[in-house]
Amino acid sequence: MTDEEPADSEPESADSDGPAVELDAVYDAIDAVGRPHLTATELSRKTDLTPDEAREALEALSEEGEIERQNVSEVESVWYPTDVAEVTDRERVVLFPDRREVVVEHPDQFTRAQLSQFARLQDSNRSGGYVYELREADVWAAPHESLDDLLATMRDVLGERSPHLEEWVTSQWERARKFRLYTHEEGYVVLEAESDDLMGNVARQKLDDEYLRAPISDSEAWVNRDATAEIKRTLYEAGYPVRDDRELDEGDALEMDLLLRLRDYQADWVERFTEQGSGVFVGPPGSGKTVAAMGTMAAIGGETLILVPSRELATQWHDELVRHTSLTDDDIGEYHGGAKEIRPVTIATYRTAGMDRHRKLFDQRKWGLIVYDEVHHVPSPIHRRSADLQTKHRLGLTATPTRESDDEEEIFTLVGPPIGTDWGKLFDEGYVAEPEVEIRLVPWGADDERTEYASTSGHDRRQAAANNTGKIEEIRYTLAQHPAAKALVFVEYLDQGDAISEAIDAPFISGETPHARREKLFDEFRRSERDTLVVSRVGDEGIDLPDAELAVVASGLGGSRRQGAQRAGRTMRPAGDARMVILATRGTTEEDFVRRQMRHLASKGIRVNETEAEAVEAPAAED
Known part of the structure; x- marks a missing residue:
């Protein structure tokens, strides 16, 4: 080696006694x-x-x-x-503690599942970058039994300790335990604050005599038991979630046995619920939330009111209860537009249960448990009234607590805290098959469609992109790629549904389809007598289609983030390979809509890929 050569220009012998590095x-x-x-x-x-x-x-x-x-x-x-x-594609996790942000490049499913337990996905991009933010509400609702468990999960996914961030998380964890409601030995409800200052400077400043009847001590007050929902909501909005440790009504006795063996995680859900008295089972479709709810009914042993968003789901619940429990048809009533029966177990729609002329009938029954299926409906004004049954055990079921107005805290305030949100564990153990989710960008089917899109604005522009006829050829191509798969094609617009139905020779089910025909077609699909259906929003929730292996979304994700998870959920079953293909017109606002609406799935540990359409060639651009 000459003096002019760089010191490291020639490697030393591999037999060097120098230090080894893995x-x-x-x-x-x-x-x-x-x-x-x-x-x-x-x-x-x-x-x-x-x-x-x-x-x-x-x-x-x-x-x-x-x-x-x-x-x-x-x-x-x-x-x-x-x-x-x-x-260059390795997972990298970078923490910005001062901003309480986590940036992750190419996160795997388990990492995203872990992050979803204490942070919210704020943004993602096509190159594999994800930005998560830790908010107060995320710490308050973290599904961990202790602060140590939460901090252990954070350290595991972040790969490091951040004293600054952990100090903030600890303060928020403790903040969520400053107030609690409990039942006094004489039967009335008491609001207890951790300190005299909190009672005086927070509770008594936010709540007047309508809510706080009389002081018991400097840190305790007798409260109006009929206003507990509003008390919890008011203090939550002030930054102090309230623990609900009241002795809840057990209701009239219900003799019921579950005829299925619960999976370990389902049994854990039930045990945690019975300890808390209220909560929300959060898990992907196919994880068995309904079965776990039946296990909860058996554990509580009280008459049960089950609230659902649709008549179809009410019928489904009825059939599942008869099939999997010791209950008979005589024990179960349905109360909605098609039936009016109140029995020891009653299944009612949210809308009907909230109406003044029906509500008294529900209030007169001594329920021990209220089950809110598809619980994300509860915060909307038309359904919120049914959440006033605060003296009962309250169980929510959902795969997707996210709502457009970001008021999911209402769910956990009015119903209870989350139980069972680790989707990644369910995927890893094989209970639920992770679907392949693909955003496929489709060129225009014709020049005049592109011209029409360019000349419109607002909703008309969104509808023009959704109705791109190039999607029909892509649907045909996708179905041909999977000839043996049972497939659902989702649409938002009736004209598009009719056109696709005719093009692929499959029935179209919409809100205009008579109830009896709708049920007949769904039943034929369940029994594999039909392999393809075109469905509008009636297929988004409350319909049990357990064997769907392929979901093609032709339009509809622009309206609600929840729709993305609901439609992906139609393929998230332990039956094996499943696929969801979302069609978006390339170069339009629909692209951005679709990417934004799929963030919720990505935050739950599901990988979303993006490709170009394969069946359609873009028309030549105009000069």
Whole structure:
């Protein structure tokens, strides 16, 4: 080696007695510097090695073919793994504690599932980057039994401890335990504050005599038991979630046995619910929330009111209860537009139960448990009145608590805290099959459609993009790719549904379809007598289609983030491979709508890919 040559221009012998470095240490250092290569000096900074020792270790790995070197004129050589392409796609988690943000590049499913337990997905991009934010409400609603459990999950996914962030999380965790409601030994309801100051400066400032009847002590007050929902909501909005430790009504006795064996996680859900008295089972479709709810009914042993969003779901609940429990048809009543029966177990629609002329009938019954299926309906004004049954055990069921107005805190305030939100664990254990979700960008089917889109605005523009006829050919192509799959094609607009129905020779089910025919077609689909249906929003929720292996969304995700998860949920079953294809017209606002609406799925640990349409060639652009 001459004096003019760089000091590291020739590698030392692989038999050198210098310090060894594992390849994983190089990967970790590369992640730390934030690019797919590094110098010996950078490696030394990330390890306990001196620069010379780091250089010798890199040269040894180079001899073994694990890494390669690139000499750079007048600066230190850089080293990079031989699988550099894979390194650029490696998962990287970067924490910004001051902003309470986590940026993750190429997160795997488990990482996203972990993050969803204490943070909210704020943004994602096509290159695999995800931005999560930790908010007060996320800590308050974290599904952990202790602060130590929450902090352990955070450290695991973040890969480091952040004293600043953990101090803030600890303060929020403690803040959510400053107030509680409990039942006094004489039977009345008491609001208890952690300190005299909190009672005086928060509770008594926010709640007047209508809610706080009389002081019991400087930190306790007798409250109006009929106003507990409003008390909890008011204090939540003031930044103080209230623990509900009241002794809840057990209702008239209900003799009922569950004829199925609960899975371990379902049994855990039931046990946690019976300890709390209220809560929301949050899990993907196919995870068995309905079965767990039946287990809860058996554990509570009180007459039960089940609230559902549709008549179809009421009928489904009736059939499942008869099939899987010791209850008979005589024990179960339905109360909605098609039936008016109140029995020990009554299944009613939210709308009917909230009407003044029916509500008294429900209030007169001594219910021990209220089940709110598809609980994301509860916050909407027309359904909120049914949440006033605060003295009962309250169980919510949902895969998607997200609402457009971001008021999901209403669910946990009026019904209860979340139970069972670790979707990744259910995927890993094989209870639920993770669907392949693909956004497919479709060119215009005709020039005049593109021209019409350009000349419109607002809703008309969105509808023009949704009705792109190029999607029909893509639907045909997709169905032909999966000839043996049972398929659902979702649409938002009736004209589009009719056109697709005619093009692929499959029935179209919409809100205009008579109830009896709708049930007949769904039943034929369940029994595999039909393999394809075109459905409007009536298929978004409350319909049990357990064997759907392919979902094609032709339009409709622009209206609600929840629709994305509901429609993906039609394929999220433990039956094996499943696929969801979302069609969006390329170069339109529909692209942005679809990406935004799929963030909820991504935050729950489901990978969403984006591709180009394969069946349609774009028409030539106009001069």
